[in-house]
Amino acid sequence: MKPQNLIYTFVSYAAHYDTPWGHGVAVDGIDRTAALAHKHGIPVTWIVNGRSVPVLRERIAAWHAEFGDDVILQTPFFIEDAGADKEAFKRRLEEDWRIVREAFPWVRTKVAARGKIYNEVIEALEELDFSGMWGYCWEQVWWDGITHNGIPWGSWYVDPARYKAPHPGKGRIVACEWTVRDLNATFHSGCPVIYSTDPNDVLRAGLCDGGNVEYWKRLFDVYLENTAHNDQVFFLQQQEAHEMEFTERFAVFPAEHVEACAGMLDLFFAYVASCSVTLTTVPRAIGMYGGANAETAPSYMLARDAGGRPQTNEYTVTLGGTAAGPWPKTFLYYDKDCQLAFADGECAPRRLRSYVGRTGMHDDTFDARGPQVFVRGYEKTADRIVMTFEIGHAPPMPFGLAYWDDLSGCEVEFCSEGAAAKIILDELVFLRLRLTGGPTAVELRLRRGGELIRLSADGEPGDRPSLREPAEGDDAGRERLLIRHVKALIAQSLERDVSLRYLAGEVYLHPKYLSDVFKRETGVNLSDYVTDLRIARAKFLLRKTTLKIRDVASMCGLPNQKYFASMFKQRTGRTPTAYREG
Numbered sequence: 001m002k003p004q005n006l007i008y009t010f011v012s013y014a015a016h017y018d019t020p021w022g023h024g025v026a027v028d029g030i031d032r033t034a035a036l037a038h039k040h041g042i043p044v045t046w047i048v049n050g051r052s053v054p055v056l057r058e059r060i061a062a063w064h065a066e067f068g069d070d071v072i073l074q075t076p077f078f079i080e081d082a083g084a085d086k087e088a089f090k091r092r093l094e095e096d097w098r099i100v101r102e103a104f105p106w107v108r109t110k111v112a113a114r115g116k117i118y119n120e121v122i123e124a125l126e127e128l129d130f131s132g133m134w135g136y137c138w139e140q141v142w143w144d145g146i147t148h149n150g151i152p153w154g155s156w157y158v159d160p161a162r163y164k165a166p167h168p169g170k171g172r173i174v175a176c177e178w179t180v181r182d183l184n185a186t187f188h189s190g191c192p193v194i195y196s197t198d199p200n201d202v203l204r205a206g207l208c209d210g211g212n213v214e215y216w217k218r219l220f221d222v223y224l225e226n227t228a229h230n231d232q233v234f235f236l237q238q239q240e241a242h243e244m245e246f247t248e249r250f251a252v253f254p255a256e257h258v259e260a261c262a263g264m265l266d267l268f269f270a271y272v273a274s275c276s277v278t279l280t281t282v283p284r285a286i287g288m289y290g291g292a293n294a295e296t297a298p299s300y301m302l303a304r305d306a307g308g309r310p311q312t313n314e315y316t317v318t319l320g321g322t323a324a325g326p327w328p329k330t331f332l333y334y335d336k337d338c339q340l341a342f343a344d345g346e347c348a349p350r351r352l353r354s355y356v357g358r359t360g361m362h363d364d365t366f367d368a369r370g371p372q373v374f375v376r377g378y379e380k381t382a383d384r385i386v387m388t389f390e391i392g393h394a395p396p397m398p399f400g401l402a403y404w405d406d407l408s409g410c411e412v413e414f415c416s417e418g419a420a421a422k423i424i425l426d427e428l429v430f431l432r433l434r435l436t437g438g439p440t441a442v443e444l445r446l447r448r449g450g451e452l453i454r455l456s457a458d459g460e461p462g463d464r465p466s467l468r469e470p471a472e473g474d475d476a477g478r479e480r481l482l483i484r485h486v487k488a489l490i491a492q493s494l495e496r497d498v499s500l501r502y503l504a505g506e507v508y509l510h511p512k513y514l515s516d517v518f519k520r521e522t523g524v525n526l527s528d529y530v531t532d533l534r535i536a537r538a539k540f541l542l543r544k545t546t547l548k549i550r551d552v553a554s555m556c557g558l559p560n561q562k563y564f565a566s567m568f569k570q571r572t573g574r575t576p577t578a579y580r581e582g
Contacts, residue, residue: 041067054103150165216264220275279559
């Protein structure tokens with residue numbers, strides 16, 4: 001795994017309301033939410049509007065300075081508030097953003113927030129130089145007046161002409177989901193509201209309570225596991241502040257419900273903070289996405305059954321009942337052209353959605369029917385797996401295939417031209433291709449290697465460390481050269497994952513073998529060596545720069561500031577702040 005590739009953000013509604021269920025600004029809920037998150041070093045992204053900013057100005061400014069909190073702007077409803085008039089919508093949005101900028105001059109990235117999204121909303125955001133739209137709900141139908149069936153999960157560039165589809169290139173608006181869903185359970189049950197990270201929904205469904213968030217932990221672990229083959233995995237969680245208080249202003253849920261949700265968040269925040277993931281805000285996450293991706297980034301997610309089994313009660317039967325697992329592990333994928341899903345053992349996609357050439361925004365707009373797939377010439381030996389997929393007639397469209405097996409130690413030896421193959425967690429090979437209309441044959445050959453070392457012609461390190469072959473029988477020379485390249489790789493990768501498993505994968509060795517060689521050659525454990533380098537870099541940055549502590553921690557590969565401070569004090573006897581002050 002590469003835990004720093006998981007980008008965790010926490011969002012809370014902090015707007016002003018005049019509704020049947022509450023009036024004003026939920027100050028008590030906002031303070032309570034802030035205290036829970038900040039206790040664990042988690043910054044909060046607050047959704048504000050023009051009427052809540054004056055009430056919260058001093059609070060949020062102080063939290064920004066101390067914890068890195070940020071704000072995004074609740075938009076007016078396009079139909080209900082702006083009468084479906086884009087220019088009226090823009091005027092309302094501009095006025096509220098002016099209020100935000102005057103109160104919080106440090107705001108740089110303009111992000112809007114609302115669940116009811118339309119093409120005109122995305123067009124208006126582009127015209128007003130916004131960068132993100134929070135509020136997308138994967139697979140949701142009807143609930144809260146939101147139907148987003150067909151969209152990708154996570155983050156992606158939005159096409160302003162098709163607000164549910166990825167942009168064909170690098171769009172100007174990055175989509176952010178309302179709150180993370182359980183991909184496996186949502187896919188198989190069709191119940192994204194129940195199987196989610198929204199505290200109220202999960203509590204009412206009986207999946208978690210104030211003293212038990214094991215379901216959430218298992219779900220988080222599924223996302224964390226997928227950092228092994230994704231450069232960015234976004235885990236966004238949301239809880240409305242007005243649902244975190246029981247007062248005369250707001251009593252959306254009973255007091256005991258509010259207490260239970262607070263307990264759930266406290267437990268889960270502690271778990272997230274212990275996992276060395278990247279903790280940030282939505283505006284910063286959007287900046288990270290835009291800086292890393294020239295188009296919507298492919299998402300490869302092997303989703304396992306997280307074990308959530310909801311109760312049968314008034315809430316879970318509202319939409320006709322809630323299906324419960326166990327379900328098979330399922331591989332889900334999307335890119336700018338398609339969305340695919342494969343259940344364990346299936347070669348052809350169980351779900352195929354094509355975003356190419358589709359313009360309507362109805363529920364089934366993107367659904368496509370895939371062709372029949374057969375496999376011939378299948379051979380499996382101790383060191384080799386060979387097969388050919390035969391695909392029947394089908395319209396031109398994006399497509400994919402999967403082969404499920406124990407692929408430990410395997411690598412792709414050959415894949416037919418026009419198809420790209422990727423091994424996912426040693427459990428399946430995913431092949432991405434494009435159908436042209438006629439029958440297609442795709443050959444796949446896998447080879448199971450041993451302790452392989454990649455060689456280059458001159459023995460110099462390139463994109464990956466490489467080793468010149470020492471003289472025959474010179475095992476000591478081979479190991480010294482290996483360790484020299486591993487040290488160089490560590491030095492170049494301190495901001496990223498430098499776990500034993502990662503390093504072993506980079507030099508094609510078994511992790512235990514690499515660990516033993518490193519200890520034998522250097523006299524120290526590999527993990528201690530990495531930590532010593534990180535602390536040395538931290539010392540330099542603390543004394544020689546004015547970077548904030550959290551930025552120093554991130555640049556040293558320890559984005560969890562609380563964990564960084566603890567490790568720094570353990571190694572140096574002083575806190576980072578004390579060390580900086582001399």
